[in-house]
Amino acid sequence: MTPLALAPDTTYLAFEFSSRITTPVISGAINGAVYGLLGLGLVLLYKSNRIFNFAQGEFASVAAFTTYAGTAGFGLPKMPYVFAAILGVSAAVVVALLTERLVVQPLFNQPKVTLVVATAGTALLLIALEGFVFGAEGVGLDPVIAGDALTSGGLRVTNQGVFVVVVLAVLAALTALFFSRTKTGTAILAVSMEPTATSLVGIPVKRISALTWGLAGLLGGVAGILFAGNGGLLGPGALTAFALIPAFTAAVFGGITSLPGAFLGGVLIGIIQTLGARNIPESVVPDANQVVIFFVLLLTLLIRPAGLLGKET
Amino acid sequence: MTLTASRPVSPPADDAHSSGGREFGPIRWLPRVLVIALLAFWVLVVIPRSETYAPFAADAVIFAIVGLSLNIIVGYTGQLSLGHQGFFGAGAFAAAYAITVQSLPFWSTFVVAAGVGALFAALLGVAALRITGLYLALITLVFGVTLQRSLFEVPEFTNGGAGQPAERPEWLFADGRFYLFCLAFLIGVVYIDYRLTQTKSGRALLALKENERVAEAFGVNVTSFKLLAFVLSGAIAGIAGALYAYRIGNVTGDDFNFTLALTFVLMVVVGGLGNRLGVILGATLFAVLDGYLLEEVGFLHSFTEQIFRTPNLAQYDAQFLGALGLLLTIVLNPGGIAQQIQPFTRWLSGKPFSLHGDSESGPAAVEGSHVRA
Secondary structure, eight states: OHHHHHHHHHHHHHHHHIIIIIHHHHHHHHHHHHHHHHHHHHHHHHHHHSOOOTTHHHHHHHHHHHHHHHHHOTTSOOOOHHHHHHHHHHHHHHHHHHHIIIIIGGGTTSOHHHHHHHHHHHHHHHHHHHHHHHOSSOBOOOOSSOSEEEEETTEEEEHHHHHHHHHHHHHHHHHHHHHHHOHHHHHHHHHHHOHHHHHHTTOOHHHHHHHHHHHHHHHHHHHHHHHHTTSSOBOTTHHIIIIIHHHHHHHHHHOTTOHHHHHHHHHHHHHHHHHHHHHSOTTTSTTHHHHHHHHHHHHHHHHOTTTTTOSOO | OGGGGGOSOOHHHHHHHHHHHSOOOHHHHHHHHHHHHHHHHIIIIIHHHOTTHHHHHHHHHHHHHHHHHHHIIIIISOOOOSOHHHHHHHHHHHHHHHHHTSOOOHHHHHHHHHHHHHHHHHHHHHHHTTOOHHHHHHHHHHHHHHHHHTGGGOHHHHTTTTOEEOOOOGGGOSHHHHHHHHHHHHHHHHHHHHHHHHSHHHHHHHHHHHOHHHHHHTTOOHHHHHHHHHHHHHHHHHHHHHHHHHHHSEEOGGGGOHHHHHHHHHHHHHHOTTOHHHHHHHHHHHHHIIIIIIIIIOHHHHHHHHHHOSOOOTHHHHHHHHHHHHHHHHHHOTTHHHHHTHHHHHHHTTSOOOSSOOTTOSGGGSTTSOOOO
16 A cells, blocks of 8 residues: 555655756756857957957857858858868957957057947947848758767757856866967966066067957857757847856856866856756746856855866966 | 146136227127027927927926936036936835825925935935945946835835826916926026035035046045035935926836936936036937937837847837946047037137137136046
8 A cells, every 4th residue: 555655755856856956967967068159258368358249149150050051052052061160260250350350459559448448339230230130030050060979868968968068168178278288388378467568578469369359259159059969049149148147147257367277167057047047937937047046156256256176266 | 726727627717818809899899699589489489389299308407307316426526326326216206105195385395395305315425435436337337226126116115016196286287387496497407507606615515526536635625525415415316306296296116217317327427417507418419319309209119129039128229328428528628518519618608719728728627527427
């Protein structure tokens, strides 16, 4: 009698646990990997220029839209995905370099807040241009690798998801090595600390700045293509609206000066956000994942502004 | 006393200089009075009578109030707030909720809206006072978006998602009269703002912008003055939100997205940070850009459609022009509209017309504070 009554209860509990905890943790980690990728670019520009780049989400969008245009043809012969993706990332790099030349350089000696407003303006400008060319409805981009790596119960892990996590880990490690092991990486850090003295010892400050922004464009471009390939429609400004805030939170949470921190922060923010969204009913707090992010950011800034892995604020 | 040193131009000395040299006769003041009278006639008589212009003019006035409110934080204390649409929206929802659900009297809804705006600003202010500079910009950005996506979607406030109605009383139904009603609020806010810059508190705020540590050393209580700026700014934004609720008649959460917050920052920067008239003109420009130019004239819309052959929304035209205006302003003309119209405003105030201005001209001479953007 008793075992019979107990059996359905435990399966119910097991189901509850997997749908409330296990599934959100895994799918959140995968979502978070894209935040981490976008966050890497933010950390890079913070380390080198001491600014928050609000246009990072749109560098990513430009790459995704260009990749879509390449694969869809637009009157020209359709390109293979790989070429389209390379074209997309190059477009993001070009846009980042143009931003550096036309917006960042003229404002080099202005207060940082001015520069940040200017990057937000750049984001708005790029969103409008995307709207002009691709319309407001949005486009759908194919995943880099189609198919599922794992499906069980309510859990579905796509190949793309696994790929994103791997790419994030590799890029975070490579950029961290770049800063600690190469002369160019050290030169970027030197420029951020003391621009005048750096130029006096013969380091080309302007070229270093262009290089940093190009790198940020590259990281953003990769993030954009992987985000858009996750499914769903990519509209103008989609990345700024849905990925930039979590990416900033990830970068600050992990430590705004730490590249591995962006990786860790991205994955953790993804998990926290998805856990919040699954466990807080919409009727109690609408759009709980956004509220969760606000409190994570606020608490990080109040309790440990340096973040998990950062050394300074 | 030493704090006044942060103001580059000392007005009394300036007046003495200009009236001392020349005679102040009718030839000097008549054209100026005529121009001012013509402008006043246009603003107070022509616009309210026009069915077409009045609604957009009301938008422009409401945006101008928000611009002045944001200017207190950005222009005077030098902090960047990217979440102002949160206070604005909170005021709008509070007024709509008060008049429709609670059936409070019309006038009291403005008190409620101001209170709610101030409350949210105080909450954010208390939490964020230890956070400065870029981090403050970030946390205000996330705060505004969080309010929009979460609080402004609570079914109780949004009438189950359909939007909270906010009906004007009968005597305000006419758009022209509503525009004049908003204008009265703008004049009140301009007066408060003017008084603020003239008082000890106003000078303390400007001192904070110049250098927080120096200000503190002179006995300025940094924390409480920052909080004061936040709360005052939030209350004014809340009132503007209430006016906006009555202007559109039905408030939904989507009205207060991140783009609106950016538009607010853009109009203040393009207008000229720290300059009252510049901010009002910048706000007017953006309100007209968003509404009248693109919806009614539509020439730009069809132009971009022809070039790109994509069905697009007019919003991108406004966004494109706004963003371009911002970047050009920041990079080429940091004083904004305020600096551009300075020869004209100088002439109106009784000085000879000159495109070059005087030795103190340029961004630093713009009244109110240094322009730093």
